[in-house]
Amino acid sequence: MAALGSSQNPYDAIVVGGGHNGLTAAAYLARAGKKVLVLERRHLVGGAAVTEEKYPGFKYSVCSYVVSLLRPWIIRDLNLTQHGLRLVPLECSYTPQPDDAGLCRWADPDKNRREIQRLSRKDADNYPEFGKLMGKLARFAKPFIDEVAPDPTSLSPSDLWQLKKAGDRFKELGDDLAALQFKLTTMGGVDFLREFFESDQLIAPMSCSGIIGTMLGVNSPGTAYVLLHHYMGEIDGSSRAWGFPIGGTGAVSEAIASSARSFGAEIRCEAPIAKVRIAHGEATGVILENGDEIASRTVVSGCDPSLTFLRFVGEEHLPTDFATSLKRYKDRGSSGKVNLALDRFPEFKHRPGIGPHVMGDVAIAPSTDYLETAYDEAKYGTFSSRPFINVVFPSVLDPGMAPPGKHVMSCFVQYAPYDIATGPETWPEHREAFGDAVVDTLAEYMPTLKEDILHRQVLSPWDIQEEIGITEGNIFHGELGLEQLLFQRPTAGWARYKTPVRGLWLGSSGAHPGGGIMGSPGAMAVQEMLRLGAV
């Protein structure tokens, strides 16, 4: 079979996987004048950031649900707003309680203060102070997510320089903030928040951000640091770093794809690859599942590390140490997704109406014990009977997501461990029970919910793996735990997007700085390739 992409004029790069990171990488490569081809297994681009009409007239953001830290420089570099990207900040973070009005954390500090005051006046006082401290630490931490992660053991000048800069910044923080930064990195979310707040109803929803995408509980050490992400936006004291994309998260992918095309990238869907073609330890292109081979000078993977290396490359082409540490890489899918099409808006028992309280995210996190119990169940191999659920009503923010008067509801559910006790392949048998648990839980807060459901899509981690292709269905491409971050993502010594296979680069959420719709891994991988003249 003759190789496609004639040998005289092969591609500079093939991007494997058309998720938002793969697309970002392609756009950056094309922008640099490179000849790029994106290969996507499914019929549409986006990976875990897709919008699909699974029920006529209702659009679901199938896996991911909000945009957390899409880097502003990527939006500017790729002209994403011209390509249709529209982000609406989330107005509020609502945590309903089964027996009372619960807590809304608003973007407006005074409104927020009045809400928190009902729980604790002290907490209301401490909340802005906490925000200020986090703001200061976020300024310290921000360079880490926008720069290649330095390896503390490396003696290369660039690593040392970066480490020195980080060290200087750390010293500038002073004793108190340095201690706080250290605590933030190592402590459990709940313990950390208890240093500032006394109300469990406030601590519970705040601590949730640390467990999203992990197989950890809100008390587990190391879960505090994600709190910082909320303060990396430009607006202090509010959760506005989170935004909802008009058109669903798929619209983000579409915008990036459109940008990539405008720079000349080629995107081919329904083109699943079987292998990365390797000759003499070097990636020379890809082999598709249908047997076609496409040559290219480099290959950039937008897929998770396990899939990339253990399946597309194959252990035989990897150094033993690298293969061992990849096998130890914790994918640990721990979350599922339930998407609902609704006949009408399912009002909350204690805050009725379609008000500003539902124009943000709603967290089912009534107490820290509740969250911890949800985790306990998952630890021993079952999905949480009363899970943590992060709900967004895309149709409230974007009427185009559902027919007039109807609604869609997007529920991110944790914990749904991939490694369920009966084996991951038995998930299909548990799927509907899992969906029922989610709906039952939600119905405690939204009494009419069950009557309003027109269609329900339940995705377990197994389903996400089967449908989207991500190993263990972890949409973050591997647990966001301390030992898998920064220079250790995916594994120590290989966090600079380069891989042991020459010509193969990793530009997915499995690389620094990690998961969420940020775009950074894809963009930074390409920047690194260009810097090193690899393409």
Place this chain on the structure above:
Amino acid sequence: MRVVVIGGGHNGLVAAATLAKAGNKVTVLERRDRFGGVADGGLLHDTETLSADVIRSLELKYHGLELLDPAPVFVPSGEGEGLLLHRDPAQAASELGEDAEAYARWRAWLAKVLPFAKGQLNNATLDVRSSAEKMPLLMAGASFRRLGKKTIHELLRVGPSCVDDYLSEWFESPLLKCALAAPALHGTWMGTRSPTSTATLLLHEAQVGKEVVGGPAALVKALLACCEKAGVELKPNAEVTKIRVESGAAKGVDCADGSTLDADLVLSCVGPRKTLLELVSPDALPISTENHIQKVRLRGTLAKVSLSLTEPIDYACRPGLKPERAFLCEDPLDMERAFDAVKHRRMPTVVPLDVRQSDGAASVLIRCATIELEGGWTDERRAELTELALAGLERYVPNIRAIATATETLTPADIAEVYGLEGGHEMHGELALDQLGPMRPAMALSRYATSIQGLFCGSAGIHPGGGVSGRPGALAGQAIQRSVS
């Protein structure tokens, strides 16, 4: 110099002896009628982490201390023969079967890695800002680098992980994993699934040396002998209620009986949090110190059941062995389940037991009884605890109720009261990454001096923490000596 040492626990005695030998006039004030603190009466029954430096510098052997290798730990099992785990891989090999080779490799890896950690544990933490300490800092950095890139990467990878995952990378046998994971959780608020528990495992391994013949009681005896020889004045029944601070400097202490004692220096070995928040008046304490120290977490989880035995405990799965030490838990996840109870402030239902027997008595430690128990600790709850221990033993020792009588049960609340430990925490502060090294007990307080001139802290609540190790006391003594000269 006249030095008053508050608290006659093992660290207080070590510090007092160290200071007296250096020529100071030292008085130790102990609230109870006896010395030794948590080492007294064997609240903590293991002495394997005792510092070799302390033994040497205080010449404890001369004062009657005898040492031997730590006794092997027996992990009984419901089916099969259980596991008798020696630290020495050669001795352990026959017990370990398939894991024997991995165990030997693991011990070898530790032998390579731990000397660095030991070096840090046997010295005061280094001050990054002080130029006087550039040299030791560079040396510490260099010796860390000498571990090699691969080892450092490995340490940074496993350190933040949980001990269950980590041990599973090496070993198959759940009994072996239980035996190794148990000490990783001492003094922590963690379970085997808690991230960073591997770090505390390595920390523990770095401290293990020889064990004292006769246990903690023998150690306390030797320390008292050493103190007397060095001319330390030992005052029992002397509860300190206040540290007198005048214009920013400690001048002495007031006691509960109304007496006062003047001193040039005060060393408190009763836990830094208690010292600074209860014994020092609030206006003498800078608020940044106060803010830091108030946040120290010390949620005790330790309870103890003492048994008197008519004959030694003999585990049914290995009749006749009658091991001195045993750890009763067959599945690392059971240790996590035990911690679940702590987390949720409940009575534990799954209870791993840390048992040590000798001379017709046994001490059973339960490390999953939370001081924060919903509803508080009552007499009924105490009785439940006794029953949990007996029932737990009965699974492996069917005749336990015939041969054992529970003589005393200490709940965490009792421990707090009897030993004067805040939060009932045997280490005056949880072992957690943010409460270790330069952060133990809090930023800028890890070097024994406090923000009050002439007031020092030197208990397990301060670097390097630990059980019956004596290191914090010795290092505090040395720090004072340095500041004096």
Place this chain on the structure above:
Amino acid sequence: MPRTTPFHSRTSALMESMAWKEWAGYAAACNFDAHSEREYFAIRQSAGLLDVTPLYKYDVTGPDAASFLSRVWTRDITKLKPGRVVYGCMCDGDGKVLDDGTITYLGEDAFRVTSSEPWLGWYSRHSRGMDVEIEDSTDRISALALQGPCSRDILRELTDCDLDSMRFFGTAAGKIAGADGRITRTGYTGDLGYELWMHNADAERVYDALLEAGKPYNMEPIGLDALDVSRIEAGFVLQGIDYICAQRCLIEARKSTPEEAGLGWTVNLDREGWIGRDALLREREVGPKWGLVGLELDWAELEELYDQYNLPPHLAPVACRSAVPVYSSGRSQVGQVTSSTWSPTLKKYLALGQVYAQHAKVGTKLKVEYTVEFERRTVTATVVKRPFFDPERKTFTPNAQPKEGA
């Protein structure tokens, strides 16, 4: 979506300009009429009535109340005598100002503290080991400021408190229009004036009675705009404008010590055991970096500036709160003006600002940026003593009892 105070039914009925603004989460009137001139002159010539309920109020009680407040505030509250109020500030551990406010003696071991920011969290963190109870009474207690030369005469008819012997910064509990309340001789205008504290339930009744009693004196309800002009004349700093609460600052440079915020006079460094003292002792060694100054802009120069554009001098009807740079005569920037206003009483253009300490001496000539016709120019300004306006009536007490021991 601010809340309304218990006076809202009354103030909103009088409001013609619809000029509300948010103050600590409450709706507060800026001015009742189209502009605030009449209200301002009421303060200086007759009396003005202002709703100050949004002030944060904390009632501190218990055997250790005085020593607790003495630890948290710069003032020695253990020495605060019955019937007295004291003004002071509060610092963080680095000696940077958090807030300023008043502390009123309510009774034995009972005090009321006011501030511009909420501090319950801070107070509870620093009351460890003290037998003290701290109640946030902000939502429970309504407050009015009655300020101006006629305020005593108006109030005298409505209360059983002996106003004629109540000295400046004195206080008494008593009936106000038949309701139980408390009067303090304090205010933020630098004039004769009182502040009245009452339960929410009595708010409307008291307001009505005051309006009625004020009629013969041409008393006016006033808003925050008029207050702002008069507080600058009085030389009072405003938290958030002239200095920023240290906890709200993202960068160190924005924080001020009491000396730098013009509050140095409330600090006694010889007293021990209060938060911030250690750091301020160190500051005393090296001297403060900044000084808070009162500035008088040269009117002739101003007029001349406008003249260059064929314009008459244009004076904003309200105080200006946007900061502008201050230069030394050598043209380097040495600080900033944080509030400024035309003083209708003194007929002068006044400003408050922070400049490097070496430029803060009275008499120093500086240049202040001034924009005319979109062009930035400078005007000479002289450092003068504060307060700018200090009428004798502010402190005069008709039946002043000789001070104890005097």
